[in-house]
Amino acid sequence: MTEDFYKYQAQTTPHPLALEISHAEGSYIYDTSGKKHLDFVAGVSACTLGHCHPRVVSAIKTQAEKYLHVMVYGEYIQEPAVELAKLLANNLPQNLNTTYLVNSGTEAIEGALKLARRATGRTQILYANNAYHGNTMGSMSVMGYEERKNAFKPLVPDCFPVNFNGEADLQKITTETAAIILETIQGGAGFIQPENDYLKKVRKRCDETGTLLILDEIQPGFGRTGKLFAFEHFGIVPDILVMGKGMGGGLPIGAFTASHEVMALLQDNPKLGHITTFGGNPVIAAAALATLQELTETDIVQQTLQKEKLLRKLLEHSLIKEVRGRGLMLAAMVESPEIASEVILACKERGLVLFWLLFEGRAIRITPPLTISNDEIEEGCKILTDVLNSLQKR
Numbered sequence: 046m047t048e049d050f051y052k053y054q055a056q057t058t059p060h061p062l063a064l065e066i067s068h069a070e071g072s073y074i075y076d077t078s079g080k081k082h083l084d085f086v087a088g089v090s091a092c093t094l095g096h097c098h099p100r101v102v103s104a105i106k107t108q109a110e111k112y113l114h115v116m117v118y119g120e121y122i123q124e125p126a127v128e129l130a131k132l133l134a135n136n137l138p139q140n141l142n143t144t145y146l147v148n149s150g151t152e153a154i155e156g157a158l159k160l161a162r163r164a165t166g167r168t169q170i171l172y173a174n175n176a177y178h179g180n181t182m183g184s185m186s187v188m189g190y191e192e193r194k195n196a197f198k199p200l201v202p203d204c205f206p207v208n209f210n211g212e213a214d215l216q217k218i219t220t221e222t223a224a225i226i227l228e229t230i231q232g233g234a235g236f237i238q239p240e241n242d243y244l245k246k247v248r249k250r251c252d253e254t255g256t257l258l259i260l261d262e263i264q265p266g267f268g269r270t271g272k273l274f275a276f277e278h279f280g281i282v283p284d285i286l287v288m289g290k291g292m293g294g295g296l297p298i299g300a301f302t303a304s305h306e307v308m309a310l311l312q313d314n315p316k317l318g319h320i321t322t323f324g325g326n327p328v329i330a331a332a333a334l335a336t337l338q339e340l341t342e343t344d345i346v347q348q349t350l351q352k353e354k355l356l357r358k359l360l361e362h363s364l365i366k367e368v369r370g371r372g373l374m375l376a377a378m379v380e381s382p383e384i385a386s387e388v389i390l391a392c393k394e395r396g397l398v399l400f401w402l403l404f405e406g407r408a409i410r411i412t413p414p415l416t417i418s419n420d421e422i423e424e425g426c427k428i429l430t431d432v433l434n435s436l437q438k439r
């Protein structure tokens with residue numbers, strides 16, 4: 046299969062990890078040679094409840110036997126999508142009560158940007174340096190990493206960068222600004238958290254200027270940081286909340302949520318202002334609903350904070366300079382990108398899945414399933430520290 050993988054399937058890098066998958070369950074992925082890999086990455090923060098969680102699999106099977114795709118998004122009343130949107134509303138602040146379901150994170154960002162322009166009648170969008178919001182043209186236009194954008198320009202006009210945590214840049218939010226889009230915790234940049242009430246200050250400036258605050262919680266959302274959504278840590282509420290990744294429990298989904306009043310603007314003038322064929326797909330919505338039910342009916346989300354403590358304790362090592370992030374969205378920072386790569390590849394050989402962050406080469410991504418056990422955390426950290434010890438001895 047490996048040969049066919051390189052021959053027929055489009056690649057994203059010259060050197061994929063190319064693990065040939067047999068099956069996956071809980072915190073483990075099994076390759077076709079029979080080797081077991083402990084997963085500290087969770088499909089890049091997407092497998093919230095681990096691999097093939099029974100509640101998610103059962104919801105998928107039950108729905109698959111009833112009906113699959115029957116109609117484009119928004120026309121027919123389909124129980125999984127309605128129940129998912131309702132349960133989200135019940136777990137969010139009052140103004141975030143209406144959800145538009147799409148197929149991926151980047152598509153949800155596109156919808157949010159369009160909604161902000163439609164709601165304000167303004168065109169300017171501000172975004173943060175080192176931000177990552179996805180790879181379609183709109184999302185790329187608000188990516189804060191020029192080097193990766195250059196080959197694809199011209200992108201969407203009237204998008205300008207600000208510094209994340211940069212108070213001096215707050216004045217760039219003006220009455221011309223439709224929206225400022227921020228990741229609540231910056232992912233690709235290196236798991237950077239807002240400091241000194243930054244988000245409260247952004248919120249205040251948005252209120253002064255009639256600008257919408259869009260928070261991208263595609264990575265930190267769905268419990269990863271110890272709250273259902275990370276903005277809950279920072280005492281503010283966005284106007285538009287964007288989610289994806291971990292929402293689907295392993296299936297592809299994205300969504301953006303706003304007030305009923307704002308979201309209604311996509312219905313008319315022009316009619317069909319944002320449409321999608323497969324958004325709200327019943328099987329995927331059923332998987333997302335089961336995921337959200339599990340997260341809200343158990344203490345899995347709260348447990349991430351205790352698991353973070355354990356990880357931080359076990360990751361104390363002279364080669365790890367700092368552990369960034371919150372909950373189970375952690376990055377072990379080493380001295381150089383070369384060391385990070387060496388550690389990630391050596392751990393792969395020893396049966397521990399780790400990964401890189403997009404723009405911060407010195408980071409080793411640690412974003413396991415939220416369901417990982419303490420024993421599994423200890424097992425993974427032992428492999429990681431053994432690898433670090435052997436590097437140190439050289």
Ligand SMILES: Cc1ncc(COP(=O)(O)O)c(C=O)c1O
Pocket residue numbers: 149150151152154177178179180228232261262263264289290299
């Ligand atoms: C913060 C953030 N925004 C947007 C995206 C894009 O989501 P997707 O890959 O589902 O399009 C990602 C994916 O990594 C992300 O981490």
